Amino acid sequence: MRPVAVVGIGKTPFGAFPGRDLRSLAVAAGEKCLENGHTAPSQVDAFFLGNFAGPSFEGQNHLAPYISTALGIQGVPSTRVEAACASSGSAFFHAYTGVASGVYDSVLVVGVEKMTSQPTPRVTEILAGAGDCSGEIRAGSTFASLFAMIARRHMYQFGTTREHLAAVAVKNHANGALNPDAQMRKAITMEQAMAGKPIADPLNLYDCSLISDGAAAVLLVPAERAGEFTDKPVRVLGISQASDFVALDQKPDITTFPAVRRAAGKAYQMAGVGPADIQLAELHDCFTIAEIIAIEDLGFAGRGEGGPFTLEGHTARTGDKPINTSGGLKSKGHPVGATGAAQICDLVLQMRCEAGERQVPRHSLGLAQNLGGSGATCVVTILGIV
Amino acid sequence: MTDATGTIYTETVIYSATEAFAAEVPYQTAIVTLDSGGRVTARVLGERVRIDDRVARVEFRDGVPFFRKVT
Numbered sequence: 056m057r058p059v060a061v062v063g064i065g066k067t068p069f070g071a072f073p074g075r076d077l078r079s080l081a082v083a084a085g086e087k088c089l090e091n092g093h094t095a096p097s098q099v100d101a102f103f104l105g106n107f108a109g110p111s112f113e114g115q116n117h118l119a120p121y122i123s124t125a126l127g128i129q130g131v132p133s134t135r136v137e138a139a140c141a142s143s144g145s146a147f148f149h150a151y152t153g154v155a156s157g158v159y160d161s162v163l164v165v166g167v168e169k170m171t172s173q174p175t176p177r178v179t180e181i182l183a184g185a186g187d188c189s190g191e192i193r194a195g196s197t198f199a200s201l202f203a204m205i206a207r208r209h210m211y212q213f214g215t216t217r218e219h220l221a222a223v224a225v226k227n228h229a230n231g232a233l234n235p236d237a238q239m240r241k242a243i244t245m246e247q248a249m250a251g252k253p254i255a256d257p258l259n260l261y262d263c264s265l266i267s268d269g270a271a272a273v274l275l276v277p278a279e280r281a282g283e284f285t286d287k288p289v290r291v292l293g294i295s296q297a298s299d300f301v302a303l304d305q306k307p308d309i310t311t312f313p314a315v316r317r318a319a320g321k322a323y324q325m326a327g328v329g330p331a332d333i334q335l336a337e338l339h340d341c342f343t344i345a346e347i348i349a350i351e352d353l354g355f356a357g358r359g360e361g362g363p364f365t366l367e368g369h370t371a372r373t374g375d376k377p378i379n380t381s382g383g384l385k386s387k388g389h390p391v392g393a394t395g396a397a398q399i400c401d402l403v404l405q406m407r408c409e410a411g412e413r414q415v416p417r418h419s420l421g422l423a424q425n426l427g428g429s430g431a432t433c434v435v436t437i438l439g440i441v
Numbered sequence: 442m443t444d445a446t447g448t449i450y451t452e453t454v455i456y457s458a459t460e461a462f463a464a465e466v467p468y469q470t471a472i473v474t475l476d477s478g479g480r481v482t483a484r485v486l487g488e489r490v491r492i493d494d495r496v497a498r499v500e501f502r503d504g505v506p507f508f509r510k511v512t
Contacts, residue, residue, distance in 0.1 A: 183459050
């Protein structure tokens with residue numbers, strides 16, 4: 056295996072864009088990324104698309120060549136990866152393995168989702184397809200309700216409070232307010248976050264990520280050639296993908312995600328670092344409780360300590376372990392299939408010192424954690440400046 | 442030991458549902474640890490249940506178990 060570097064990134068803003076379809080968003084991010092990585096479409100020798108539900112949202116299938124050819128990428132392998140909300144994290148992982156193994160020399164990853172073309176109950180139904188449709192979904196579960204049951208159990212076992220959940224939302228909104236590409240550029244107060252409209256008890260509107268349109272793209276090459284494409288290459292130091300049961304009721308303990316622990320363990324080992332070394336992270340806060348559990352599963356805090364760790368300010372932009380300086384899925388937006396690639400883009404922005412008002416001072420070792428469903432897929436990536 | 446009785450492992454009340462369930466909100470779902478072993482995601486009828494409450498199955502509708510609190 057040879058070392059791999061990220062040499063290009065490109066994102067569309069996240070939001071509701073009535074005039075834009077899935078392909079135009081994906082192409083916009085892909086073009087920005089190729090330009091950023093000083094690469095022509097003809098130089099790309101494989102294309103991976105992360106997309107969760109384009110066929111359900113837009114009726115279009117066979118999406119990878121549909122998009123790669125629109126980018127001017129012709130003839131090369133072009134593959135869609137679907138892993139619920141971890142679709143483009145997984146696409147990135149597979150792109151990495153292709154470059155590391157020597158099969159490819161230049162791989163473009165694009166993640167995209169176009170969600171706002173459907174009314175909320177229909178979006179909720181499409182998202183529910185990431186759960187077990189023969190059991191939990193048939194019983195009336197939504198994704199918010201699955202994470203609400205996780206939150207309820209976490210509160211019961213560890214004393215996590217509503218205030219802990221709200222602290223995640225307040226922190227991520229404060230960060231998103233500084234991100235020009237974020238969907239909801241608005242700081243919120245603790246009182247607002249505590250009193251949102253109920254969605255699935257104990258979660259309210261402010262505990263839930265957004266319904267978004269958007270795309271993000273990343274370009275990977277062998278590290279030894281990175282200097283041909285950028286002055287600021289970022290090295291993939293560790294990466295792993297792991298899996299677990301799709302149905303929540305099959306998991307022995309729903310207050311922890313074994314797929315996160317497994318992927319993180321392997322990624323840390325590969326990078327030769329531990330949780331204490333990580334300087335900043337983009338975590339999968341699809342719901343506030345998910346960020347709290349990720350903090351614990353990644354080893355940033357002990358079991359049951361993710362809530363207090365957040366409330367004490369450790370994960371704030373000014374804290375010792377800044378998490379989701381982009382605003383996270385909560386404020387930046389969560390176009391499901393784009394999220395994993397967007398996390399990589401946001402880390403790279405920080406590591407290149409291009410994050411503007413939300414730039415953090417320590418930015419040479421970053422971690423991205425992309426979760427699919429209620430924990431059935433997880434990709435953990437560790438990036439570094441070498 | 443039976444799969445018709447069990448204990449609430451976790452629960453929620455849903456206020457925002459999918460298209461198919463939108464007319465039924467708010468409604469309660471729970472994961473029940475069955476006395477016979479294993480867990481199942483179920484609907485809860487009647488009185489609201491909390492973690493550790495004892496429940497019994499009242500019926501199946503379209504393959505979905507419905508439980509009710511045992512007092």
